Amino acid sequence: MDLNNIYIISVAILVLIVGLASSNMVSAETFGESNDQQAWIQGTGSTLQFTYLQATISLTVHNNNDHAEFFKVSQQYTGDGTVTVTGTNSSAIDWVILSTNPSAIRMINSINPAGDLGWEIDAGQTKTVTFALKESNPPAPWYIQRGDSANTFWPTVNDPGLTSSWFLPNELEYLNPNLQVVKWQGTFFFYLKNMVASGPRVEGLVRAPIVPMNSVLTSSSPTVSYIDNENPSAQTAAWDVTLYPGQTKGYSYTYTYPNGTSVTPANKKTGSTQINDPSHGNASSTLPTKNTGVPWGLFLIGGIIIACGIIYARVLR
Template sequence: MLLSAAVVPESGSAAKETWVKENPSATSFRLKDLTAVITVKIKNNDKNVQYFKIGHVYQGSLQENSTIKWIIQWTDPAAIKMVKSRTPELGGDYGWKIKPGETKTVSFGLQATGEMGEIPSYIVNVESDDSNYWPILNEPGLMSSWFIPNEIEVLNPSLDLKYWKGTFGFTLINIDDERVSGIVRAPIAPVNSRVIYSSPQAFSDDNLFVSTQVAAWDVTMDPETSQRFIYTYEWPAKITGGMPQQAAAVTTHREPSTGPQVHHQGFQVRKTGAPYGPLVIGALVTAAAVAYTRLMR
C-alpha cells in the first residue's frame, strides 16, 4: 500500500487519517461502473456574464496523483463547448453561460473511466491497519473520499452555489472464491451534506471526517457475485447524525430525448445539442484547481 502525509482537519489538530491507494491483489472486492448524476443551482452575482463548466477529473481527498476521470453521458440543458479545455484528451470542456443576476439550474450524468474508476482508493486510521500489531488487527473495510460542494465559489467568487444534489452509483464484485464480509463506504462523499436516499439502506459513519456524513454498508457477498449500490446527497445541510429511515426512490438516470446516441471513449453517451461535456463545479473538480481541499479549513 502507498501512504502519503496526513491531512489537517478544521480544528487545526493533526488528523489520524492517511491516504491509501489499495493494492488490487489484497482486496477481494472490486469497484466498477462508478456513475454520478449531478444537479446544481448557481447564481451569477456579478454585473458581467460568467461561465461554469463540467470537469473531467475528480481528486477530492484521494491520494496525491490519484484521480477519477469521467465521461459525460448527458447534459440538461444542452452544454456548449468552452474556449479552454483542461483535459482535451477526454473530449474538451463543456459548460453553460450565466447572465448577470441570473440563476441557472443544470443537470448532467457522468461515467467513470480508467483505473481509479475501478480500484478502490480510501482512507484508514493511521493506527488501525499497521502490520506491526500482533496477534489481532482492526478491520477498517473500504473507506471514502470527500470534497467541498461549493468549491465553485472559490474558483469564481461571482458565482454563488445555491443548491447541489448528487446521486452516485457503483457495482461491487466479490472476485474471491470464498464468502467475504466487510464495511464498504461511499467512494465519494460531499462535506456539509446529508444523505437523502440509499439503496440498499446505508448507515451513517459520522466519525470519518468533520462535517461529513458518510454512507456505509455492512456487506456480505458470496463468491463471484455482484451488487449495485445507489446513494444521494443534498447540499447544503447541517449534519446532526443518523440516516433517513425511509426515503423516496430517486431517478438515477435523467437522459433527455434530445438526439441519437453516439460512441465516445468506450462509453455510450447521449448527444444533447452540444456533444457531451465535463464541468468544474461543486461535485467533480479539476485536481489543479482544488488541491486546497486536502487542507480542510
C-alpha cells in the first residue's frame, strides 16, 4: 500500500470517528436534559393530600381603551381541565376572598353565587391590585390526580407522585384585549399531610398544585428539589418529600409573569450536579458525559487533521 492510500484511509477513519463523536454530542444535547414526560397510571387514592391552600395575587393592568373598563376576581379554578380534584364531582376548585387592596367594588354581573368583587380602571390608566384567596371546596383533604392509563403493566410500574395543574396568568388579555397584564405575581401556600396514622414513612415527589404557564418560579420554601418540565411551558415547582405517619408540612412558592429571576433548585446547587451541569460556567471536565457531550477540542484537532490530509491527498501527491 503506497503512502497516498495510507493517508486516504487515515482521513476516512478520522471522518468516521468525528462523525460518531458528533452523533454522540447531538444525542447528549437531545436526551441529556431532564425529561419529565412519563405515564400517569390511574390510581385509587393518595397517601399524601392537601389540607389547606391559599393564594395571594398581585396584578398590574393597563387599560388601552378610550373609556373605563372593569375586571374582577374569579372564584373558581379549573386549571387546564385535564385533572380531577378529589372531593368533588368536577375538576374545579372554589375560593373565598380573604382581602383586597385597594378595596374591591361589587360588579353588575355575578359568576359567584354571593356576587363578584372587582375594580374599575379608567381609560389609559395602569392599576395595581392585590387580593388573597383561600380554597374552600373541595373539602379538605384533597389532591389532584391525572390518570392517563389503566394499570396493565407488570411486574413494576413508576410512581410519579402528585401532579400539578396549569393556567395562563394573562387570561384577562384574551377575555378583553383592551386590558393588558403588565405584571402578575402569585404566592401560594399549602399544607401537605400524611393521611396514614401508622406504619412506615412516606416518600415521593410532590408538585405545586397550581402553576402559571409562561412564568418564572422566583422563590420557594423549602427550596424546590427540582423544576419539573412535564409541561414544557411551565416551571413546575417539585419537592422530594418525606412525611411520617400523621405528619403535616407547609410549602410556599412564588411565580412572576412575564419575567423574573428564577430560583435555583436543590439539584442544581450540589457540587456533584454542578460538575455535569452544562450551564455551570466552571465545569472543566474533558471527558464526554451525558450532559457535556464530546469536548469541542476534539473537533478542532480532528478538523485540522482532516484538512491536512485532504490537502496532501489532492494537492501535494
